[in-house]
Amino acid sequence: MSTMRRALTAFAVAAAVPFLATEASAQKTLRFVPHSDLKILDPIWTTAYIVRNHGYMVYDTLFGMDDKGEIQPQMVDTYKLSDDKLTWTMTLRDGLMWHDGQPVTTADIVPSIKRWASKDSMGQKLMSFVASVEAKDDKTFEIKLKEPTGLVLLALGKPSSNVPFMMPKRIAETDPNRQIEEFIGSGPFIFKRDEWVPGSKLVYTKFEGYKPRSEPPSGTTGGKVVKIDRVEWLPIRDHQQAVNALLAGEVDYIEAPPHDLHPLIKKSKDIYMFNWNPLGSQYTFRFNVLHKPFDNPKIRQAVLYAFNQEDFLKATVGSEEYYKVCKGLFICGTPFGTEVGFEDMFESNFKKARELLAEAKYDGTPVVLMHSTDNQSLTNLAPVAKSLMERAGFKVDMQSMDWQTVVARRVKKDPPEAGGWHAFLTSWVAGDLLNPVMAGFVNAACDKAMFGWPCDETIEKLRDDFAKEVDPAKQKAIVKALQRRVAEYPTHAHLGQFYNHGAIRNNLKGIVPAPAPVLWNITIE
Amino acid sequence: MGGYILRRVLSTLPVLAIVAVLVFLMLRLTPSDPAAIIAGDYASPEQIEGIRERLGLNEPILKQFIIWISGVLQGDFGESFFYKKQVAELIGERLEPTLSLSVITILLVVLVAVPLGIIAAHNHGTWIDRFVMGFSVLGFSIPVFVVGYILIYVFAVTLDWLPVQGYQRIREGVGGWLLRLILPAMTLSLVFIAFIARMTRTSVLEVLNEDYIRTARAKGQTEIKVLIRHALANAAVPILTIIGLTVAILIGGVVVTESVYTLPGLGLLTVDAVLARDYPTIQAVILLFSFAYVLINLLVDVAYTFLDPRIRY
Numbered sequence: 001m002s003t004m005r006r007a008l009t010a011f012a013v014a015a016a017v018p019f020l021a022t023e024a025s026a027q028k029t030l031r032f033v034p035h036s037d038l039k040i041l042d043p044i045w046t047t048a049y050i051v052r053n054h055g056y057m058v059y060d061t062l063f064g065m066d067d068k069g070e071i072q073p074q075m076v077d078t079y080k081l082s083d084d085k086l087t088w089t090m091t092l093r094d095g096l097m098w099h100d101g102q103p104v105t106t107a108d109i110v111p112s113i114k115r116w117a118s119k120d121s122m123g124q125k126l127m128s129f130v131a132s133v134e135a136k137d138d139k140t141f142e143i144k145l146k147e148p149t150g151l152v153l154l155a156l157g158k159p160s161s162n163v164p165f166m167m168p169k170r171i172a173e174t175d176p177n178r179q180i181e182e183f184i185g186s187g188p189f190i191f192k193r194d195e196w197v198p199g200s201k202l203v204y205t206k207f208e209g210y211k212p213r214s215e216p217p218s219g220t221t222g223g224k225v226v227k228i229d230r231v232e233w234l235p236i237r238d239h240q241q242a243v244n245a246l247l248a249g250e251v252d253y254i255e256a257p258p259h260d261l262h263p264l265i266k267k268s269k270d271i272y273m274f275n276w277n278p279l280g281s282q283y284t285f286r287f288n289v290l291h292k293p294f295d296n297p298k299i300r301q302a303v304l305y306a307f308n309q310e311d312f313l314k315a316t317v318g319s320e321e322y323y324k325v326c327k328g329l330f331i332c333g334t335p336f337g338t339e340v341g342f343e344d345m346f347e348s349n350f351k352k353a354r355e356l357l358a359e360a361k362y363d364g365t366p367v368v369l370m371h372s373t374d375n376q377s378l379t380n381l382a383p384v385a386k387s388l389m390e391r392a393g394f395k396v397d398m399q400s401m402d403w404q405t406v407v408a409r410r411v412k413k414d415p416p417e418a419g420g421w422h423a424f425l426t427s428w429v430a431g432d433l434l435n436p437v438m439a440g441f442v443n444a445a446c447d448k449a450m451f452g453w454p455c456d457e458t459i460e461k462l463r464d465d466f467a468k469e470v471d472p473a474k475q476k477a478i479v480k481a482l483q484r485r486v487a488e489y490p491t492h493a494h495l496g497q498f499y500n501h502g503a504i505r506n507n508l509k510g511i512v513p514a515p516a517p518v519l520w521n522i523t524i525e
Numbered sequence: 526m527g528g529y530i531l532r533r534v535l536s537t538l539p540v541l542a543i544v545a546v547l548v549f550l551m552l553r554l555t556p557s558d559p560a561a562i563i564a565g566d567y568a569s570p571e572q573i574e575g576i577r578e579r580l581g582l583n584e585p586i587l588k589q590f591i592i593w594i595s596g597v598l599q600g601d602f603g604e605s606f607f608y609k610k611q612v613a614e615l616i617g618e619r620l621e622p623t624l625s626l627s628v629i630t631i632l633l634v635v636l637v638a639v640p641l642g643i644i645a646a647h648n649h650g651t652w653i654d655r656f657v658m659g660f661s662v663l664g665f666s667i668p669v670f671v672v673g674y675i676l677i678y679v680f681a682v683t684l685d686w687l688p689v690q691g692y693q694r695i696r697e698g699v700g701g702w703l704l705r706l707i708l709p710a711m712t713l714s715l716v717f718i719a720f721i722a723r724m725t726r727t728s729v730l731e732v733l734n735e736d737y738i739r740t741a742r743a744k745g746q747t748e749i750k751v752l753i754r755h756a757l758a759n760a761a762v763p764i765l766t767i768i769g770l771t772v773a774i775l776i777g778g779v780v781v782t783e784s785v786y787t788l789p790g791l792g793l794l795t796v797d798a799v800l801a802r803d804y805p806t807i808q809a810v811i812l813l814f815s816f817a818y819v820l821i822n823l824l825v826d827v828a829y830t831f832l833d834p835r836i837r838y
Contacts, residue, residue, distance in 0.1 A: 037797060039607035041565065047565030047572075121569055132681070146741065161565065178577045179609055198608050198615065199797055200789030235797070236690060236787050244682050245689040320772060398600075408558030411573055419556065440569075450569060 025379040027229035030508070033242045033254040034517075037235035038202055041191070042179040044119050047161035049429065049516070053255075054380065056220070057204050058099075059165035059185035061093040062090065062109070063157030064221035067278070067513055069129035069334045069434065071157035074187070075104070075166060075215070076395055080109040085148035085470060092139045094210040098168050099184045106135035111165065111172035113143075113156075113282070125437050125467055126155040151437060155417045158438060159515040160222045160431035186451050188212070189226045189231060202233040217512045217521045224520040227510070231519055237375070244502070247272060248389040252508050252524070255517050256500035258376050259317050265503045275500040278513050279331055279430035280324070283378075283495035285385055286440060286452045288422050289414050297361035300490040304345040304431075305353040306392035307385070309496035316498070317381040323498040329483055330443065331430045331497065335472065340480040341487035351458045353392035366397040368416035369436035375403040381495070410451045430497065431515030436463045436482050441492040454491040530827065537819040544815040545594060545808070549679060559606050559802040580606060581640050587770070593808065594610045600707050602812075603805035604796075612809040615794065622790035625702065626782065627775050629710040630717070635714040638718040639764065642725020643752055655744045657722060664707060664719020671783045672759045680708060690787040713778050719770045728760035735745045769825030772781060814833050 022414075036050045041054030059135040064074040066211055073079060077093040079292045110133050117130075129149040135141045143152060156164055166172075166186060174180045177230030183191045189204035196202055212223040234251055236311065239258050245251045247268055257265060265271055285303070286293045313323040326332035327342040344352075367389065371382035386396045401409070408422055414420035436460035446455035462482040469475045504511065507525045512518050561568075577583055581592070596603055601799060602612040620773035645657035680690040687708050693701040721796035733756055741755045742748075757764075791810060798806035 038798075038800065040609075046563060047568050049565075051565070075679055099716050118574065159750055171673045177579060181609070198610070198618065199793050200787065234691070234787070237793075238787075241677070241690050241785060241787065243679055245691075248685065250683055250689055250691065280794075388652060403563050407558050408802075411558065411570060425822055448569075448571075494547045 004279045007332055010177070028227075029230040029249040030228050030253065030519060030522060030524060031232050031234055032483070032517075032519065033236050033245070033251050035200055035255045036311050039078050039198070039446070040179065041183055043146070043165050044116050044162055044176065045179045047180060049161060052161045052163055053516050054191075054202075055163055055165045055341055057187060057189040057317045058168065058183060058191045059187045060096075060224075061157070061164060061220065062113075062152055062166065064219060065431070065515065066158050066161040066218040068218075069279075071153040072215075072218070074157075074221050075106060077108075077482065086145045088143040088145075088152055089136075091109050092141075093211070093213070096186055097209045100207065101210075102168065103138075104166070104168075104186050104262050105138040106141040107138070108169045108172060109141055110135055111169055112166040114171050115167075115174070115176050116162060116164040117155075118134070118430065119163070120155075120158075120159055121443070122151070122438050123192075126151045133382075136256070137245055139426070141346075147468065149468050150475060154435060154437070158434075160429050165176050165518075186210070188226045194253055201234070204231040204233070204506045205229065210519075217518075219512075219514045220518065224518075226520050229379075240306060246503055246505065247412045249505070252505045253511075254503040257503045259319065259322055262319070262322075262328075262501070262503075270505060270506050273499045274504055274511050275368050275499050276511055276513055277431075277500065277515055279334065280497045280499040281427050281429050282331065282433055282497050283316070283381060283425065285381075285423060285425050285493040285495060286410075286441060287454070287490065288420070288452050288492075289454050290413055291420065291422060293360075293362055293365045294422055296362075297489045298356050298358045299362055301345075302332045302356040302360070302362075302392060302396075302490070303351040303389060304342070304490055304493050305347070305349045305356065306388045306394075307493055307495065308346050308348040309386070309494075311384050311388065311390070312381055312495040313498060314423070315384045316377060316401055321482055322501070323496055325493075326497045329433070329486060329494055330439065330479060331433055334430070334434050334474060335383070336435050336478070336479045338480055338483060342482035345487065346493075348388060350389075350392045351456070352507055357393050361391070363445060364395050366395040369396055369398045370409060370421050370422070371398045372403040372406045372424070373400050376401070377481060378425055379457075384426060385423070420515070425495075427498075429515060434465045442482070442486065444489070444491055445468060445498075447522045449491075452491065454489070456489045456491075458485050459489065526827075528615070530823070533823050533826070537816070537823075540819055541812060541815055545597070545602045545803040546590075546609070546814060548811045549590050550586075552802070552807060553589070555683070557620060558582075559804060562624045562801055563606060569750045575652075578659075583718045588687065593796045593805070597809075597812070603808040604642050606805075607801055607804045607806075611804050615806060616791065616809060616813060617622060619789060619794045621694060622783065622788045623779055623792060625695065625706055626709055626713065626779055626788060626790060627772070629706050630704075630714045630775060630778075631768075631772060633710050634717045634721060635768065637714070638721035639725050639757075641722040643725075643729055643757060644766075645722065645726040646729035646733060646756075647748070649733075654726075657726065661719040664722075665716045669716065669781050670785055672715050673782065674706075676708050676712055690785075692786075692788045692790075705788075709788060711781050712785070713775065713782045716778075718776070721764070721767055721771060724758070725764050729756050732756050732759045758832070763830055765825060765828055765832060769821055772821050776814050776817060 007008055038050050038054050040046050040051050040230045042483055043051045061074050062076045066072045076090045079090040081088055113133055116126045129145050131144040131146045133143050151301050168184055170180050171180050188207055188210045190207045192203040206226040206229055212225045215222040217223050242254050243261050247253055287300050309325045317323045327339040327346055330336040369382055388400045389396050392505055409421055410424055412420050415421050436442050440450045443449045443457035444454040444456040445494050462478055466475055466478045509523050510521045512521050540699045560573050563576050564573045576778055605612055605615055641657050648654050676759050680687045688705050693705050695702045736787050738755055741751045779792035783790045
């Protein structure tokens with residue numbers, strides 16, 4: 001701190017109202033800049049990642065995903081599947097407690113599972129196999145299945161939106177279509193609602209009653225040991241300002257500074273970059289199959305032949321250090337990551353793309369491509385898509401708009417000339433893409449699918465087969481078959497994986513790599 | 526005067542009514558969907574539809590308007606779609622940073638710009654005059670966010686004298702409160718200092734050639750007294766008009782400044798609400814801004830009568 005800053009600070013302290021104590025400064029406080037402001041506090045009600053991250057602070061989960069992508073117990077102590085594979089019996093760990101001091105019991109768990117499952121697409125799929133979820137006693141509950149499925153642990157341990165966070169019975173019984181109004185969890189941090197300054201600051205304090213697991217932390221599982229007293233989330237909209245604040249020591253950890261600011265951050269000897277999400281994220285080009293020309297799978301295939309992932313990744317991420325070319329739908333390096341089906345695609349084979357367009361009798365209908373201009377990580381994708389598609393012989397009408405307009409417009413089924421659309425680009429966190437049931441864009445259930453509304457019985461049957469299969473080896477075979485089918489009937493084009501490193505001051509240690517930014521285990525020196 | 530003020534206050538009602546209708550319609554006619562935003566990027570169509578239903582966005586626009594305006598007339602601006610708080614409460618929480626920034630900026634502007642303008646006028650044609658005018662052109666040529674970044678780089682990042690961003694409530698200490706407002710106020714005030722200094726110079730210059738100034742000087746009054754009591758007093762009406770306009774324009778300026786400096790005021794609330802399509806919040810904030818604008822103009826008009834006894838309403 002400079003002499004002038006010290007002098008000014010001394011002035012500030014001297015002029016401070018004397019009765020105000022500076023208790024907070026005596027504590028170990030982590031000042032964290034999240035990727036956006038938190039407005040909604042119910043992680044079951046919305047799929048927004050920022051709310052999911054808030055959920056990991058306040059709530060705990062029955063299962064989690066470790067750093068190898070395996071599902072591990074978290075609140076659950078022991079669990080077993082009956083020999084007929086129709087009954088899961090799960091027992092809670094000893095000593096679990098809500099932030100209001102009440103013990104966690106299965107009376108809380110059952111409605112929590114039900115509320116989550118009514119909102120989450122994977123939860124809904126799981127419930128289609130479930131006959132009942134019942135408490136046997138305070139610590140043991142059973143999930144009875146109508147038929148065997150391999151989804152139970154995958155769904156209860158899913159690391160990303162919507163995460164099945166557990167809540168007290170009175171809160172979990174809130175109508176799933178209404179937001180909860182009380183924020184009591186059993187997670188490692190307590191949300192201090194009275195200190196919340198909307199738009200500016202969220203405060204969490206260590207939950208002294210939290211009983212961590214004995215294993216070391218791994219992904220969203222293991223010992224969630226909190227080694228600081230207090231966390232302040234300080235949403236700073238302007239990325240450059242967030243970096244300035246980090247350089248000046250006003251904040252300790254920026255969740256995901258944009259890649260173009262990395263060189264500036266790396267110049268500082270007081271800061272290091274850390275890839276807290278080793279699985280990364282994936283860029284995606286989504287088709288709307290309701291309208292010409294993308295109602296024809298061959299024309300969608302032409303797009304996959306025209307694209308190459310490297311161009312997209314270079315335009316948005318830049319340095320090879322932060323991206324990986326991967327033709328697999330379900331994230332290379334994870335249990336279901338495979339490139340089968342896409343071997344000859346994503347090579348910018350314009351000759352093949354043009355042949356497919358000719359075969360499909362593409363009539364030159366312009367493709368309405370929505371281009372979001374204010375979402376920094378997506379802005380450069382649409383121009384690359386336009387250029388590659390035009391080289392393959394497409395006509396492209398790229399329409400620029402802010403991201404929220406894209407969000408509003410993409411749910412419209414109207415023809416593109418009447419306010420609808422043909423395609424847009426977005427990104428997914430890898431934690432949402434780890435298998436065919438989890439990955440929303442693979443859903444090809446027509447009207448029930450996500451915007452874009454792909455409609456294919458074969459894909460849906462393979463997704464069902466995957467859900468019913470309990471043998472991981474057979475699940476892998478189903479994934480390969482499904483991927484081959486998606487190559488024939490493209491639901492979307494996946495454009496490579498990228499990694500958002502956090503920027504952290506050197507005095508912070510112990511960041512746990514996970515699919516979401518988790519703040520336990522961190523020490524401040 | 527009382528009758529005039531009453532008439533002016535009543536005349537604000539149709540203005541506010543027109544603003545209310547326009548804002549409401551514009552928001553509904555833009556291609557946006559708060560339900561899709563609230564639901565999150567990965568929500569299913571059913572989730573989005575459920576939220577739309579809950580927020581009443583599926584109702585006919587006229588019905589939505591009647592519900593909203595009935596609430597407003599009873600002092601109920603509705604509940605924020607996102608924060609699940611009453612909008613009035615949300616605005617109440619955000620008033621302090623905006624008022625603090627505005628008051629400090631106005632003080633800074635008046636205390637710097639008016640003397641600068643008088644000095645330039647008094648030294649008309651000299652290097653001092655040219656310097657002030659040069660600064661003035663520079664001041665309103667540079668966008669606010671550029672000024673902000675330069676000040677931050679110099680005073681916060683390089684010299685480490687002042688905080689980069691953030692706000693401290695006044696009840697948590699006047700010193701810290703002031704410290705965090707210095708850079709935002711400097712950023713926001715530059716353009717207005719430039720503008721008002723220029724206007725003050727012109728106004729004072731006009732009256733400096735009047736007979737009563739010559740008379741005052743002939744009576745042996747000091748130059749300071751001549752400038753303040755005679756020149757400035759007679760040039761005050763146009764200067765006050767500009768200061769009044771400045772206060773009104775400041776309302777727009779705080780949007781950018783609060784965003785850059787992460788001040789949790791009405792400006793940041795406006796940006797967040799617009800980006801999130803938080804209709805109740807946007808409508809209330811714009812109504813509030815409109816009301817403030819009308820009120821400031823009224824106060825300026827009333828102030829004329831104190832500065833110039835010839836003006837009567």
